[in-house]
Amino acid sequence: MATLLDQINAVTALNVRSIPQRGWMSAASVIAVALTITVLLFFLALANGLRATVEGSGSEDVAIVIREGSNAELNSVVTRDQLAILATGPNVAQRNEAPLISGELLVIVDGVKRSTGTNANMPFRGIGQEGLALRRGVTITRGRMFNPGTNEIVVGAGLLREFSGFEFGQTIRIRGSDWQVVGVFEAPGTVFESELWADIAVTQSLFNRPNVFQTMRVQLTSAAAMEAFTRWAASDARLEGLEILSERAYYARQASQSTQGFMAIAWILGIMMAIGALAGALNTMYSSVQARSAEIATLRIIGFSGWAAFFGTMVEALALSALGGVLGVAIAFLAFNGRTTSTLGSGFTQLVFKFDLSPGLVITAIVVAIIIGLFGGLFPGIRAARQKPQLELAAA
Numbered sequence: 001m002a003t004l005l006d007q008i009n010a011v012t013a014l015n016v017r018s019i020p021q022r023g024w025m026s027a028a029s030v031i032a033v034a035l036t037i038t039v040l041l042f043f044l045a046l047a048n049g050l051r052a053t054v055e056g057s058g059s060e061d062v063a064i065v066i067r068e069g070s071n072a073e074l075n076s077v078v079t080r081d082q083l084a085i086l087a088t089g090p091n092v093a094q095r096n097e098a099p100l101i102s103g104e105l106l107v108i109v110d111g112v113k114r115s116t117g118t119n120a121n122m123p124f125r126g127i128g129q130e131g132l133a134l135r136r137g138v139t140i141t142r143g144r145m146f147n148p149g150t151n152e153i154v155v156g157a158g159l160l161r162e163f164s165g166f167e168f169g170q171t172i173r174i175r176g177s178d179w180q181v182v183g184v185f186e187a188p189g190t191v192f193e194s195e196l197w198a199d200i201a202v203t204q205s206l207f208n209r210p211n212v213f214q215t216m217r218v219q220l221t222s223a224a225a226m227e228a229f230t231r232w233a234a235s236d237a238r239l240e241g242l243e244i245l246s247e248r249a250y251y252a253r254q255a256s257q258s259t260q261g262f263m264a265i266a267w268i269l270g271i272m273m274a275i276g277a278l279a280g281a282l283n284t285m286y287s288s289v290q291a292r293s294a295e296i297a298t299l300r301i302i303g304f305s306g307w308a309a310f311f312g313t314m315v316e317a318l319a320l321s322a323l324g325g326v327l328g329v330a331i332a333f334l335a336f337n338g339r340t341t342s343t344l345g346s347g348f349t350q351l352v353f354k355f356d357l358s359p360g361l362v363i364t365a366i367v368v369a370i371i372i373g374l375f376g377g378l379f380p381g382i383r384a385a386r387q388k389p390q391l392e393l394a395a396a
Helices: 002-055 080-086 158-163 200-207 225-233 247-291 295-303 306-335 359-385 390-395
Strands: 062-067 101-113 119-127 140-144 152-156 171-174 177-186 196-199 215-219 241-248 340-344 350-354
Touching: 002 247, 002 306, 002 340, 002 350, 002 359, 062 225, 062 247, 080 101, 101 200, 152 158, 158 177, 158 340, 158 350, 177 196, 177 350, 196 200, 225 241, 241 247, 247 306, 247 359, 306 359
Parallel strands: 119 196, 152 177
Antiparallel strands: 062 215, 062 241, 101 119, 101 215, 140 177, 152 196, 171 177, 340 350
């Protein structure tokens, strides 16, 4: 085994020394792998950041009530009567002897994306007086909360970073009425930062939705109370057709729907580019074997095993691919990790989030690069191992 390892080391050293002879081809192979990894990581980090933002928005002890079968809030309807009934349910938390509930309405208004100057759909949410209290981790960082019954808006900091037209103190016109932006709130790592909030009654009047909500939020006394609350609602015929689930479960479902497309794109493009990178790796390694045919023949005559030629070629292919993988990861970190972007969420409105290059994604990228190297070196390695010493020397 030691002799074979020595032979592999010698062949590998020979391969490395000959790389400058085909420098451009080797560099092209490294760049092809790097671009493959960068594109793959772009979409995986996009999906990962989107999923982390959506899933991180939920609480286990807050119930969300929507119309059964609704895939998004825009398709849901909850009536005022149902809202009143749900407020009397078991284990509903109280504050100042009033239930902690919020009937809400989500509508779409126009905004302008800062990066492109194009119009985009903004989520405009009417919330009840307890709407802020039902969302943990939300703080007003500038100005104040809107006053009920007025045309006042508070805007998420994430939305402000990506879109213009809703700056603090600005008066904006929506559906023929003037609105004043009176506050900015932060809710790091959640979907809430992508929304505009206003009073529910004013929102219903403005958008001609009297006595109608799309969702209802209910603060329960604990996460364990969710099951009993759900059973109670299912037993009341007046609440038939409603679906109740925890905020965490609701956003987990939304995350799954939102990220599936990005994951599919990531792997489809990644595989297509990986095939191109593999073709480049094969050309590079076949060229390497051809350039070293005389040296390989000489080594075979003096007793080197065909396995040494095979593994030496494989090591070179893996080294080039690994270098491309590391370069691709470095480009990804420099280009977009942690940067803010936005995309259409499941409700057909813009959702602001950050690219998230997690350790798991980096490992995945390196594994993909290694796989490219393995296949890129396999057949050239077999060819090197099958070199006929006498014929190669004669040709040399």
